[in-house]
Amino acid sequence: METALFTANNIWMMLCTGLVFFMHLGFSFLEIGLTRQKNTINILFKNIFIITVGLLLYYIGGFNLMYPGFEDDDLGLLKFAGFGIAAPDGGMTPAYADGGYTWWTDFLFQGMFAATAATIVSGAVAERVKLQAFFIFTIIYVGIVYPIAGSWQWGGGFLSTLSYGSAEGFYDFAGSTIVHSVGGWAALIAVYLLGARVGKYNEDGSANAITGHSMPFTTAGVLILWLGWFGFNGGSVLSADPELTSLTLVTTSLAAAAGGVSAMTVAFFRYKNLDLTMFLNGILGGLVSITAGADQMSPNEAVIIGIIGGIIIVFAVSLLDKLKLDDPVGAIAVHLGTGIWGTLAVGIFGGLASFDQFLVQLAGVGAVAFFCSVSAFIILVILKKTIGIRVSRNEEVEGLDIHEHGMDAYPDFRLNQH
Amino acid sequence: METALFTANNIWMMLCTGLVFFMHLGFSFLEIGLTRQKNTINILFKNIFIITVGLLLYYIGGFNLMYPGFEDDDLGLLKFAGFGIAAPDGGMTPAYADGGYTWWTDFLFQGMFAATAATIVSGAVAERVKLQAFFIFTIIYVGIVYPIAGSWQWGGGFLSTLSYGSAEGFYDFAGSTIVHSVGGWAALIAVYLLGARVGKYNEDGSANAITGHSMPFTTAGVLILWLGWFGFNGGSVLSADPELTSLTLVTTSLAAAAGGVSAMTVAFFRYKNLDLTMFLNGILGGLVSITAGADQMSPNEAVIIGIIGGIIIVFAVSLLDKLKLDDPVGAIAVHLGTGIWGTLAVGIFGGLASFDQFLVQLAGVGAVAFFCSVSAFIILVILKKTIGIRVSRNEEVEGLDIHEHGMDAYPDFRLNQH
């Protein structure tokens, strides 16, 4: 490959890396916006912890665990290529990765993805999780569980070669399952084990709305995430191939728009209210839905997938509330609900659609569900039995910011007296 | 064209598409920052509606309406290439658009532009417009009016071939008229038909300042918009041509800086106050001013155009107040006032300057003024006579957030008690 094309490809992948990094600001804004003011610093601290520690863990071992160089189809549980990163011979030449990017870019792009899984959990457990427990969970989940699940598909493991009939391998373009559901399953387990926030559910089973503290931050978070998804999906082409990257941005944006409008519309007819939160979560639902097949769908199919994703959001949020699973930011509905939908949609729409493919997609969803749920359950139950995973009732009521950080998020904020 | 150059061009255009998308966060922050806390969710809802619905409308029909493939010079009012988007043969090869980008990129870049026109209106009508009316207006204006006006110039219509003497065609590089004035005329008409907010003007004709609720958001909005303009103007080169793109970024940034400093300075001498809002609106004025000729101007000319743009802002804001046209965010001054100025400046400065060109620019301004004003007037008067365009006085006073969305933008915000 000529130098110019290699350089252009690598620019695109570095740009996408930056955009995926920027998603962490999106997640931070989204999560603090939808939660109470008294827990803001705690959530920001968690998010900053995830980015920094997540990247360092991926550097120490995660990258080597996720791309171990499989010799045959196995579960990758015992594969580990060693600590620390070092570029292989030729890792900076077009010979590496078909000239799509350098090995350094590869590491950083994948490292930015790794932290995302834990961030998804962070939102769901907000406002009552014990910080040390969450840190230990994050270290194990980002450092070990995510890379193993990732290796099954993107590291060339058994999911990538899982074939059935005419279907040749599980397909998950940018991670509806491999990233979003990996986070979503852990979020579900964690929310179940943690229990609901004080005051969320009444004795008669009805739920109270616990409103957040800043809709501007929530909205900004979603717009930043949408932009970040240009990199999340666009970069998953793994080169700057003009047709595939531009198609991916079109399907991604149309699914986002369709998901938002459909969630907003359904919520309007269901609750007679123009609900900004539902509008925004619908956008995220559209984005997660298209992620598994963003390069496989036509614009029309992307719109349909997004519309269904938006509808799923509304009903999943409602269902979780009925099950008394208290997810302050809607992370389970968004990342797990539409993550599953998006993965299955690859078997229904687009270039790979077939009943065989649908079954393979279902098998992939199931394999990740089993591995991640069990892993998360084991880690969290051990933490619960030892150091505990939930703060005291008193701390929860007074706010985690003061108790864990000795600080208020807006310590000098005053109202205009003039 | 070789693959590498095509790939590089397409990367630039996708990057610019992302930046123009990001402008919607800039507009959102700007608008909520300059308006009252009680209407924040309403404005955010409007903006999210515009992005999502605007993009879907452009997908359904707008793109086909704007680029209909003119056979001869006509008004394009009856041209329509059909519903839905589908890439033409060769749309993913360098043969399309001189290898500047793929057809998918083309659609998405133009789609991001389309929503901008309605967003401009959104700011001007904030704090009293009835939501359903604004939605219907947006759908018609973004779905039909903007694409028709756009087709006249960028779709190869009569403005693009309007010649007079030595001048060969109306020139509007990135849309001082075709985007900003299209939004600005509608904003002017809407503000006129809506009337001023309760409490804005006293019986003696004097105006009260109705201050916004967050200058940090306002400032962030302007900086994000400036960054977004790298894509808005830089992408309007329609390739990554090194000379033109880099010149465009230089003229854009210098005009922004010059506009800000000139507005700040004039406001200081006029009002004896270091007015941050005027500083920021001056930056936007500089940006809109240079948009019509960003690729035609030298840096020196860009600075002059920006300085004049900044001066126009100060006097236009003041003039609108005298006319009792209540524009909460200064959108008319920025997008219409300096939009006209920037368009005319192409006839005065830069490579195309000539008296003939000036007249052609004037004709283009006039044609768009007529079409957009009349269209906006008709749509809005019909809406006013039917469902109404303004909320009740009670709703306006108590805030649109509670009445239309049943929610407060900062429901859990508390002051530090420690």
Added chain:
Amino acid sequence: METALFTANNIWMMLCTGLVFFMHLGFSFLEIGLTRQKNTINILFKNIFIITVGLLLYYIGGFNLMYPGFEDDDLGLLKFAGFGIAAPDGGMTPAYADGGYTWWTDFLFQGMFAATAATIVSGAVAERVKLQAFFIFTIIYVGIVYPIAGSWQWGGGFLSTLSYGSAEGFYDFAGSTIVHSVGGWAALIAVYLLGARVGKYNEDGSANAITGHSMPFTTAGVLILWLGWFGFNGGSVLSADPELTSLTLVTTSLAAAAGGVSAMTVAFFRYKNLDLTMFLNGILGGLVSITAGADQMSPNEAVIIGIIGGIIIVFAVSLLDKLKLDDPVGAIAVHLGTGIWGTLAVGIFGGLASFDQFLVQLAGVGAVAFFCSVSAFIILVILKKTIGIRVSRNEEVEGLDIHEHGMDAYPDFRLNQH
């Protein structure tokens, strides 16, 4: 060089230019977040002033002063290539700058850097500096001092050729010294001359924490700055060379992560508190630390440099407090403390490490320290003796926003009454 590679290089440099511009939003958020609500508009006004006036000054004379075309090694104090910018012959062809970018891109990228130095000072002097004095200081410092210091290294001046033994020239890849310490020295001098804020230190010498008004803005600022550093360091490769740019992003991000975690950890053991501010300043410390040698270090070395950078932050903040040097945002610790460390680290780690290189690095640090401290001291003492550099005690207590701008940053902010 072929057109495609030139185009790709120029795209990367334009992208990096945009990212460095975006850092100004990061600085703005960081600074207002860490300071009191009553001075918010004042800080935003300062930042907007720096961006706009800084860019115009660089256009008027700074760029020509910084890259004067040295004929021999001199101090560049009397070199000046004239007012205004105009591209040289061939400035838009691959013949310029080895095809890394066009001359227009060169100007804009360097112009975005120029404003950064003054922004660093802005944070340190916040909440009590007199606005006119700061403006005059900024104009001189950005317009003259920064370009002269910059010319010594990046303009081909005496630092770039300063050799000793085996060391061939001072090395400062992206400006740990040439940008960050240039700002940091002025910040130190300014803080010393200004004195501490009212209420910061007690009579017994102990310090009071003066908390800021928005940790979400602070956090967002740091994440935006980290993203911006992709451009700051990545663009300092001065082309899109795949290996060097991607290595630079990896070392930059790993140092940021390591700096954050080390500062957070040290602060936890020292103060028994999970301190978000220290976590965030540690990230910035890691970023500044790696800036001088981001292209010379292995990932392992980047992590070590970042860890030490994070530790320096904790102790530098504490030391400054003991010296009663009141820096509201920690700018001196971050930009000067780790700026020096990062510069010296080039002599200790990476491809250039040698004792001779260490001495050359030390000499460079000393030369810039001397020139910038003396320049800042002279400018500020003259300002102090004439118009004064500090606002009145009354103005400081009541807030600069009302006194200098007649406005409150959140004039219409209300608490939820429902």
